[in-house]
Amino acid sequence: MTVSHEILQILENTAVATISTVLRQKGFNRVALHGPRAVTEGQKRIAGPAFTMRFVPAREDMTTALAVNGPTSPRAVLEKIPAGAVVVVDAMGLRSAGVFGDIISARMQMRGVAGLVTDGAIRDLVGMKKLEWPIWADGTTAPPSPSEFFCADTEVAVACGGVTIFPGDIVVADDDGAIVVPAAMAEAVATEAYEKDRFEEWVYDQVKGGALLDGLYPPNDATKERYAKEKQ
Missing domain, CATH: 3.50.30.40 (Ribonuclease E inhibitor RraA/RraA-like)
Known part of the structure; x- marks a missing residue:
């Protein structure tokens, strides 16, 4: 393939x-x-x-x-x-x-x-x-x-x-x-991994800025919504 x-x-x-x-x-x-x-x-x-x-x-x-x-x-x-x-x-x-x-x-x-x-x-x-x-x-x-x-x-x-x-x-x-x-599996893995990589980079910056992990990583609904808005 x-x-x-x-x-x-x-x-x-x-x-x-x-x-x-x-x-x-x-x-x-x-x-x-x-x-x-x-x-x-x-x-x-x-x-x-x-x-x-x-x-x-x-x-x-x-x-x-x-x-x-x-x-x-x-x-x-x-x-x-x-x-x-x-x-x-x-x-x-x-x-x-x-x-x-x-x-x-x-x-x-x-x-x-x-x-x-x-x-x-x-x-x-x-x-x-x-x-x-x-x-x-x-x-x-x-x-x-x-x-x-x-x-x-x-x-x-x-x-x-x-x-x-x-x-x-x-x-x-x-x-x-x-x-x-x-x-x-390359296409499916690439799509998921790329987005996960971008999200974790965002989380890393949040933590470096003093954010707590609770609700951030893994993300709750509020975190997902905030990430989606900032990503746009």
Whole structure:
């Protein structure tokens, strides 16, 4: 299912914490990824369809040349990733090698890929930070990917950070972490989450101004009416 650019823009402008609350209210509790976190604090929030990559542990008969230049290698695959996609790498939570370094990431950035989310580690941290390309990973390390990993599949269902992610699911990530929104629910979640985000910003300003929480959060009818008037 294709999610419109307008819906993706709404999700990109909505806090992941708010999206998480809306998904929970809809009965989805296993959608927040455990492990991936923003490599650089304050990096741009992203929202885009998942392009999935499934890494498996390297084995002796998987030659270095195949891992580096084979048909499922990152070098080959990255040229097929659509602009605006979020690359989701299932690294099984292993941090003994970096899934990508700065050069592979620079190429993805130049192709318009929105960002990277992985439950593994990255390498070349200094170069990665210079890119200012949004990355969520579970740490950093020095060894290169072929020393530990082999990319077995792309565009298949993966388990990243303990969450099932299908190709085309919408991944949203910010300083609070990364979350997956099933594509079929993206429009409904975006609409509710965006409005909830705006309301909570208003409530935050009220509290900072000295307001009490009783009747404000959660709102009673009087608060809802006042918010509606001020929003207009």
